[in-house]
Amino acid sequence: MEEAIIYDFxxxxxxxxxxxxxxxxxxGSILSVGPSVAFENDEHKLPIDEEIALMIIExxxxxxxxxxxxxxxxxxISEVKSLFKIDDVLHRIIDRSFAKDTEVDLLVSxxxxxxxFKFALSEDLGGTYKNKSRKKLRKTVWNGETNMQFxxxxxxxxxxxxxKIELSLADIKGKEVVINQDVELPAxxxxxxxxxxxxxxxxxxxx
Amino acid sequence: MNxxxxxxxxxxxxxxxxxxxxxxxMSIKNTQKPGYNRVALVxxxxxxxxxxxxxxxxxxxxxxDQETFWDGRSWMDxxxxxxxxxxxxxxxxxxxDYSQWIDYLVRNADIFxxxxxxxxxxxxxxxxxxxxxxRENDLPNLYSLYTFFKKDSDLTDDFFELGRHIIKNPKEFxxxxxxxxxxxxxxxxxxxxxxxxxxxxxxxxxxDLEFLKVVHMKSMLQGWPWPSxxxxxxxxxxxxxxxxxxxxxxxxxxxxxxxxxxxxxxxVISVLEELLWKKR
Numbered sequence: 001m002e003e004a005i006i007y008d009f010x011x012x013x014x015x016x017x018x019x020x021x022x023x024x025x026x027x028g029s030i031l032s033v034g035p036s037v038a039f040e041n042d043e044h045k046l047p048i049d050e051e052i053a054l055m056i057i058e059x060x061x062x063x064x065x066x067x068x069x070x071x072x073x074x075x076x077i078s079e080v081k082s083l084f085k086i087d088d089v090l091h092r093i094i095d096r097s098f099a100k101d102t103e104v105d106l107l108v109s110x111x112x113x114x115x116x117f118k119f120a121l122s123e124d125l126g127g128t129y130k131n132k133s134r135k136k137l138r139k140t141v142w143n144g145e146t147n148m149q150f151x152x153x154x155x156x157x158x159x160x161x162x163x164k165i166e167l168s169l170a171d172i173k174g175k176e177v178v179i180n181q182d183v184e185l186p187a188x189x190x191x192x193x194x195x196x197x198x199x200x201x202x203x204x205x206x207x
Numbered sequence: 208m209n210x211x212x213x214x215x216x217x218x219x220x221x222x223x224x225x226x227x228x229x230x231x232x233m234s235i236k237n238t239q240k241p242g243y244n245r246v247a248l249v250x251x252x253x254x255x256x257x258x259x260x261x262x263x264x265x266x267x268x269x270x271x272d273q274e275t276f277w278d279g280r281s282w283m284d285x286x287x288x289x290x291x292x293x294x295x296x297x298x299x300x301x302x303x304d305y306s307q308w309i310d311y312l313v314r315n316a317d318i319f320x321x322x323x324x325x326x327x328x329x330x331x332x333x334x335x336x337x338x339x340x341x342r343e344n345d346l347p348n349l350y351s352l353y354t355f356f357k358k359d360s361d362l363t364d365d366f367f368e369l370g371r372h373i374i375k376n377p378k379e380f381x382x383x384x385x386x387x388x389x390x391x392x393x394x395x396x397x398x399x400x401x402x403x404x405x406x407x408x409x410x411x412x413x414x415d416l417e418f419l420k421v422v423h424m425k426s427m428l429q430g431w432p433w434p435s436x437x438x439x440x441x442x443x444x445x446x447x448x449x450x451x452x453x454x455x456x457x458x459x460x461x462x463x464x465x466x467x468x469x470x471x472x473x474x475v476i477s478v479l480e481e482l483l484w485k486k487r
Contacts, residue, residue: 085440085441086439086440086441086442086443087439087440087443090443092443095474098472098473098474098477154447155447155448156445156446156447156448157445157447157453158443158445159445159453159456188448
């Protein structure tokens with residue numbers, strides 16, 4: 001008679017779920033996110049953080065609004081458009097003197113003397129600004145038509161708007177963009193934007 | 208009149224409560240009339256106070272390490288150096304002169320705690336979420352974040368003595384008085400409310416005062432039609448160079464209990480310090 005195998009169901013330890021993102025190698029867009037067992041036969045896939053995977057699966061982050069940054073076999077979401085935080089929709093660009101993180105993805109510089117704003121993407125994202133810790137070029141694929149809006153407002157108060165600036169990603173890829181100051185600004189002002197990158201910094205040029 | 212505000216902090220690995228108390232003290236100094244702007248700090252680490260840029264913002268610094276966390280606040284009547292005191296939670300900010308509130312309380316009360324708080328739009332906050340213990344056990348709905356008391360008073364002695372006894376024996380009091388809905392942690396609000404109920408002094412220490420308003424920023428008190436964990440996910444905290452605050456597009460003029468401790472950052476401290484130094 002065969003010996004019955006009795007499983008101790010109360011003490012089963014479930015293995016940690018690993019999540020994968022399946023992507024289109026031509027466009028870099030994510031096609032699907034799920035547990036790794038769902039993609040066993042797929043060629044173009046990379047591991048993805050559980051937190052980000054769950055946000056996509058639960059609908060808190062739109063699948064189609066993310067692009068993949070493929071770097072050493074790891075998925076890094078370079079564009080984050082979460083759907084529920086005010087800080088992602090209306091993100092204040094922090095003054096460099098108060099920034100804890102010195103790495104810059106997009107730098108906005110202001111010259112009071114010349115009355116201009118300059119916008120520069122970091123070098124590793126295909127722009128012109130050199131971060132002190134030089135990173136490898138992030139192989140990023142994204143839609144160049146993606147629009148960015150920058151709102152020049154009263155200091156730490158987006159309720160009072162002075163000037164609106166619109167740029168596309170294609171505008172600042174490989175070059176710095178200069179925009180004229182349209183109106184008189186107070187001594188202290190802030191700049192808000194819809195968040196596409198992690199680290200934005202505002203810098204005042206010495207005049 | 209010997210009046211002042213009392214702030215109680217203790218060292219914590221996750222939150223810099225001293226920084227919050229410092230910001231609150233500066234906002235008090237920047238907005239309240241002389242005679243109504245003194246601040247006493249109770250702390251378990253006096254050396255850390257001296258590392259602040261303007262430690263003189265605290266008129267008294269009292270070293271005390273007998274209790275940790277909010278339990279220390281239950282000793283406020285013994286720790287305060289003032290004859291009349293308002294003990295505050297440290298994650299709060301002041302935005303205009305409230306000295307007329309103090310004049311009223313000194314004339315009319317030995318103890319006063321508000322029984323309602325407001326959301327950022329100035330509406331009375333209906334709390335069906337955080338205060339089940341109060342509702343189910345018919346406790347007076349006291350908010351100890353703003354506690355006024357007169358030191359030399361039998362009522363004050365009895366109220367706080369019993370409150371301390373309740374905090375020291377949470378299980379016993381919960382089992383007898385809070386059986387309909389026991390709190391996970393019996394905090395200062397619950398203890399003082401229970402003390403008021405047992406002593407039968409609810410109607411003496413709290414009543415409707417339209418002018419005394421504290422904005423309470425716990426996310427589920429904001430009257431939004433969806434559940435939320437953090438209020439700052441939905442509205443911005445806009446603190447300008449004049450130390451004026453807008454939450455979303457609502458300018459705040461009453462005391463604000465901002466709850467999320469990261470709101471007072473180095474930039475906020477810098478603005479408050481600059482105003483303080485200009486005023487000095």
